[in-house]
Amino acid sequence: MSSATHTSPDVAHQDLLVLLARQTNLSSLLGFIVAEAMRITGADGGTLYLVKGEDEARELQFTVVRTDSLGIDINGHAGDHVPMMPIKLYTDGQPNHHNVASYAALSRQTVCIEDAYTVDEFDFSGTKRFDESNGYRSKSFLTLPLSDHQDEVIGVLQLLNATDAKGEVTAFAPDVIPSIEALATYAAISLNNQILIEGHKELLDAFIKSLAQITDVRSPHTSLHCQRIPELTELIARAACEQKEGYFADFNLNEEEWYELSVAAWMHDCGKLATPDYVVEKATKLNLILDGIDAIKARFSALISQRENHYLRAMLQGGDVSLLQQEMDAEIAKLREDCDFLARANQGGEFMRPEDQERVRQLATLTWRNAQGEEQSMLNEQEVHNLCISRGTLNDEERAIINRHIDITIDVLEALPFPKHLRRVPEYAGGHHEKMNGKGFPRGLTRDQLSIPARMMGVADIFEALTAKERPYKKPMPLSQSFSILRNMRDDEHIDPDVYELFLTSGIWREYAERHLLDVQKDVEDVTPYL
Known part of the structure; x- marks a missing residue:
């Protein structure tokens, strides 16, 4: 690997800011920071640690680990397994200055080491064991803290084995350190923004799932419904994305669209929170507060x-x-x-x-x-x-009350200031009781007026209700009976025919059945009679 070509610092910094801003998620940003730092310095390896924990329980967690000459490229935030143990910032209440990464984090100082094997200030025994196991020779190190806008250290960037134009391992050049420190500063800003965004997303996810769980808990007779619909809808959407020909050949979802569909599926029955308990919990025909x-x-x-x-x-x-x-x-x-x-x-x-x-x-x-x-x-x-x-x-009056939940769902979701990439959540969630012939509710939309994800959710909602084990007024319906009812609903233009065919022919119903249906319900091997 050759050394980076030096350009005007201002131009380089401007380009770097643009490149950092283009990273759309935390895992890609983490990988880019390490890759860019290695490119600038000509380093053979790079590690990015993130600070986890609070106060004296804080530790540096290996997140991205790369060593090009050994073919190592690990991104823990992208789902890769990271075999390295975290580095504690404090041991028995005392700051850990023995490890160079923890020292950089605690001191907020850049540490440049020409040869790890010749220094006594830091403990490189772990590095030496790694070298021995992998036939490698770790030599030069450049370790920098990453601090956010509040001057809190949120991570550490460590580069390994700078190389010269001939590919020989050398010390990190003093004139390149300011560029890496600038990268560390910009990277910390971008990293902190992504961490905040991800934290907000995690909070939103937890809140949405809590609402779904509350909706389910209100009635043990429809328990887990709101939690199964996202799973079933995702199975249908995944099958559609895998189609290379036919109706769904051009259907695909990017990362943001997958998240949009997930939010809609989790929120599809949120309006039931406003439905009176005696209707939601009406287990028998005469049940009000007590069973008549x-x-x-x-x-x-x-x-x-x-x-x-x-x-x-x-x-x-x-x-x-x-x-x-x-x-x-x-x-x-x-x-x-x-x-x-x-x-x-x-x-x-x-x-x-x-x-x-x-x-x-x-x-x-x-x-x-x-x-x-x-x-x-x-x-x-x-x-x-x-x-x-x-x-x-439910009698007609009570059914009208419970059907009102979809109007409330739409009203609630349309009132929420969803960002642009979630703007279709109300339409997806609010369309699962519509019928293809326009005779559904609440808006009487036809197939052409409904998005494909809304039509998928409609099939998922009905299939889950037919096969659910918790409904007190009916035995768990076997697959044969459920498919027969869905086929009739297709013929009556209640559900989307292409989604129904995909649901059966893709075999995703088997995957769902294995996880959620009783053995006695699994009475179908060949779906041909139901197509």
Whole structure:
């Protein structure tokens, strides 16, 4: 490696500032700082440490490690495994001045060493062990602290083995040190900005996921829904990005677009936080604060006792005991079966037959006497209305209330000052209940008016709801039944046909099923019948 070509300091500094500003994320910035410092000095190696921890627990964490002649190029922030242990800034409460990197951080001074093997001030035993293991010879070192705008040391840059024009290892030239110190200053500013940006992003992520968890916790019956949708949506989007032909051939997401989709998926049901608890938590048709089926069971119990008394009095008055006993047993058995039927109807389900709804109405005509001896109907009008709910546990009025959550979701998200790269979050999150034929809600948008990510989220939302294990009104639906329902929804123009086909043919449903479905639900091997 040859030495860097020197240019005007002002021009070099201006170019450096521009190059640093172009680094769009922390991992690329870290790598650029080391690479640029090595280029300027002709160094064979470079290490960038970041300060982690507080007060005397602070330590220097190896983040970027490069040695070109050994083919070593590690960026821990990009996901690479970093095998080196952190360097403590304090040991037993005392500053660690034995290590050159920790000394530079604590003293805020640049340290230039011509040959590590000939100095006594610092402990290079670890360096020597590395050399012995790798057939290397570490010689010249240049170590600089990186300080932020508050003069807090946030990292250390260390360069190894400067080389001359002939490729021979030499000491770091004194005239290059000011340039590296300038790089360290500019790098620290950019690095601090990226750390702040990443910290804000981590805070936003944690806040968003906390909101989703709160939404799920409000109802154990839809628990984990808000946490599964991001996973399932990402699986669908990933499959689309991998397509080389067909409808999704040109679909792709960059890093910012992936994050935008993730935020939308996590926030897709945030409006449910404003939905009344009695609706969110309505596990049975008659459930308000308490389950109303208990009151109906008490009425049947009272009616059974009243009918038993009726027959017993008839027996005492000289009636045919055998005949009356048979009639009583039959009537009481019928009442008990009717009570059990209403209890089953109260649980809800995917579909209630019209004949079962008519039976509920007929049972409402039964009468019993309350404690005051007043004749009462077995079921009141509201109870009949709720027990005849055809799907699930919500009546039309309650469903309208819970459907309002998507309007609230859109209102909340549109009111948030999302930055430019997250501007489509409200559209993605707010479109998952729309239908391709324009008959969905809340805005009645058609397929052409909906983005591909919004359509993906719609399929993810329905599939998760169909296969969820926690819904009290239905058993966990197997894949065969779920795919049949999705196929019918495709045919009725409720869900996007291309997203549905991708979901099945890509096989991502298998990956999701392995993580979240019960074995009894995994009853499909070939999806051809559902296409």
